[in-house]
Amino acid sequence: MRKIIERATTRGYTVTSGALRLLEQAEAPLETLEEAMRRLEQSGLMIIDESLLMKLLGAKEGAQEPAVMAEKEEAVELLEELMIDVDERFLKEWRIQGTSEEFQRYFSSRYEKLSGLLRERLGSVVSLREAMRLRESQEANVIVMLLEKRETRKVWILRVDDPSGEHKIIVPKEPVLGDSPELLLPDMVFGARIMKSGDALIGRELILPDLAAEHLEKISINISACMISDIHAGSKHFREDLFESFLDWINRGRDPEAKDVKFLIIAGDLIDGAGVYPNQHKELEIFSVEEQLEKLSRFLSEIPEHVRIIIGPGNHDPVQRALPQPPLPEKYQKILKKSGKSFFFVGNPAWIKLAGRLFLIYHGQGLDDVIQHVISFSHSSLETDLGEALKLLLKCRHLCPIYGETTPIIPMPEDLLVIDRVPHIFHSGHVHAAYVGSYRGVRIVNSGTWQEQTSYQRSIGLEPTVGVMSLVNLGDLSIKFRKFA
Numbered sequence: 463m464r465k466i467i468e469r470a471t472t473r474g475y476t477v478t479s480g481a482l483r484l485l486e487q488a489e490a491p492l493e494t495l496e497e498a499m500r501r502l503e504q505s506g507l508m509i510i511d512e513s514l515l516m517k518l519l520g521a522k523e524g525a526q527e528p529a530v531m532a533e534k535e536e537a538v539e540l541l542e543e544l545m546i547d548v549d550e551r552f553l554k555e556w557r558i559q560g561t562s563e564e565f566q567r568y569f570s571s572r573y574e575k576l577s578g579l580l581r582e583r584l585g586s587v588v589s590l591r592e593a594m595r596l597r598e599s600q601e602a603n604v605i606v607m608l609l610e611k612r613e614t615r616k617v618w619i620l621r622v623d624d625p626s627g628e629h630k631i632i633v634p635k636e637p638v639l640g641d642s643p644e645l646l647l648p649d650m651v652f653g654a655r656i657m658k659s660g661d662a663l664i665g666r667e668l669i670l671p672d673l674a675a676e677h678l679e680k681i682s683i684n685i686s687a688c689m690i691s692d693i694h695a696g697s698k699h700f701r702e703d704l705f706e707s708f709l710d711w712i713n714r715g716r717d718p719e720a721k722d723v724k725f726l727i728i729a730g731d732l733i734d735g736a737g738v739y740p741n742q743h744k745e746l747e748i749f750s751v752e753e754q755l756e757k758l759s760r761f762l763s764e765i766p767e768h769v770r771i772i773i774g775p776g777n778h779d780p781v782q783r784a785l786p787q788p789p790l791p792e793k794y795q796k797i798l799k800k801s802g803k804s805f806f807f808v809g810n811p812a813w814i815k816l817a818g819r820l821f822l823i824y825h826g827q828g829l830d831d832v833i834q835h836v837i838s839f840s841h842s843s844l845e846t847d848l849g850e851a852l853k854l855l856l857k858c859r860h861l862c863p864i865y866g867e868t869t870p871i872i873p874m875p876e877d878l879l880v881i882d883r884v885p886h887i888f889h890s891g892h893v894h895a896a897y898v899g900s901y902r903g904v905r906i907v908n909s910g911t912w913q914e915q916t917s918y919q920r921s922i923g924l925e926p927t928v929g930v931m932s933l934v935n936l937g938d939l940s941i942k943f944r945k946f947a
C-alpha cells in the first residue's frame with residue numbers, strides 16, 4: 463500500500479481509500495495503478511477513485527466486490543497516516559439551467575437535510591398547517607425556514623414556512639428558552655416549541671440544529687497539519703518577508719514541530735486575482751493571474767518534500783465564484799505544479815480526512831453576510847465576533863445560511879453547504895482575522911492572512927491578522943498558533 467501511495471503521489475495523483483482497497487485486492491496492483499494513471503493523463507483529472515478502478519478491474523477480471531481487510535490493521539494504520547480521503551461530491555463542477563424548479567429543489571433539500579438533524583433533537587413534530595389546528599393553549603414542535611424577521615418593542619415577529627405553508631410565529635421579548643431570535647437569519651432552518659393562541663402561534667423556545675457534544679478520541683500519532691489561507695500573492699500588500707519566515711520555519715529539520723508537519727492546507731485566496739473588486743489594479747503588484755500563480759509556485763517550491771499541499775479556492779482565485787466552488791482549473795493547477803511539489807486540489811467547501819481526522823475546509827465567504835446581519839457582530843470587532851460567527855455556522859449547521867446576499871450559491875439538487883457531519887476540525891479564512899477555539903468538541907480555526915490591510919478593509923475598520931499559521935496535532939487535536947515576524 464505504501465508503494466501504491468508513493469508511486470501515485472510522486473506523480474501528483476491521489477488515491478481515494480475506496481480505490482486503494484480495490485487496488486489492494488487486484489492481481490497486479492501497481493500495474494493497475496499505472497493503467498489508471500495512463501487513463502487519467504488524457505482527461506487531466508488527478509484523482510484515482512473507486513469508480514475508475516471498478517471500470518478498469520471490471521474490464522480485466524469482471525467487477526469484484528471489495529472485501530474487508532480485517533487482518534491488516536498495521537498496514538491500515540500506516541496507510542491512514544499517509545493518505546488523504548476526500549468526499550468526491552465536492553470535486554465536481556455543478557451546472558444548472560436557472561429554472562424555478564431547481565431553486566425549489568435546492569431549498570427543499572436544505573429544509574429536508576436540516577429538519578432531519580432537528581428531528582433527532584425535537585422528537586415529535588407537526589407541520590405548520592397541523593399547528594394551526596391545535597386546541598387553544600396546546601403546544602407542539604414545528605420545523606420551519608425563516609422568511610423574514612421583524613422586531614417591535616415587545617415581540618419578535620418571525621415569518622416562516624414549511625412544506626405545508628407559511629405562517630407567523632410571535633416570540634415575546636421576555637427571556638426565551640433555547641436560542642436567541644437575534645441569531646436567526648433569513649433562510650435558516652430551525653425548530654420552535656409553539657403554543658396556539660387564538661389565530662397566532664406563540665414561540666416558547668427556539669432550537670437551532672446545533673452539534674451534540676462529541677467525545678474526543680485521542681490517537682497515538684505524531685503528525686500535524688499546518689493551516690493557512692488568504693496569501694494574496696500578486697497584491698502590493700502581500701507580505702513576502704513574512705511568508706519567507708514561514709517557509710524558513712517549515713524547513714527547520716531540527717524543530718520537532720516543523721518536522722511533524724505532513725500536510726499544509728491552504729483554504730483559498732492563493733492569489734489576489736484580477737477584476738475581483740472595482741479599482742483592484744491600483745493595489746496589484748502583478749496584473750496577470752498566471753504570473754501571480756507563478757510567483758506563488760516559486761514560494762511553494764520551498765515546501766519540504768514530506769509535506770503534501772492541499773489547496774482549496776477562495777473568492778479571489780480564478781474559478782467559478784458561486785458556492786460550492788470546484789477545485790482550481792487544471793490550467794492553473796499546472797502552474798503551481800511547476801514547483802515540483804505534491805498537491806491535492808479540493809473544492810470549496812471540502813470534506814477531507816487526514817490521518818483519520820475529518821476536516822471541513824471552507825474559504826468562509828458566507829461569514830460576511832452573517833457578520834453584517836447579526837446586529838451585535840461587526841467587521842471592526844472581529845477579535846470578539848469572529849469566533850461567535852463561526853460557532854453560529856456550526857449551530858445552524860450551514861456554511862452560508864443567507865441566500866441571495868453577497869455570496870452566490872448554486873441551487874444544486876442537494877444542498878452541499880449543510881454541515882451534515884461533525885468535523886474534527888473546521889478550518890476557515892476569508893475575513894483575514896485569526897481565531898482558534900473549539901465548540902462542542904470541534905476545533906475551529908480561522909487562519910488569518912499574509913496580506914497587509916487593504917484600502918477596503920481600512921474603510922470598514924477591519925484589522926487583519928497578518929503572517930500567521932495554525933498547527934493542529936492530528937493525534938490529540940491540540941492547536942498551536944504561530945505569528946511570524
Ligand SMILES: [Fe+2]
Nearest residue numbers: 692731778892
Ligand atoms: Fe482573502
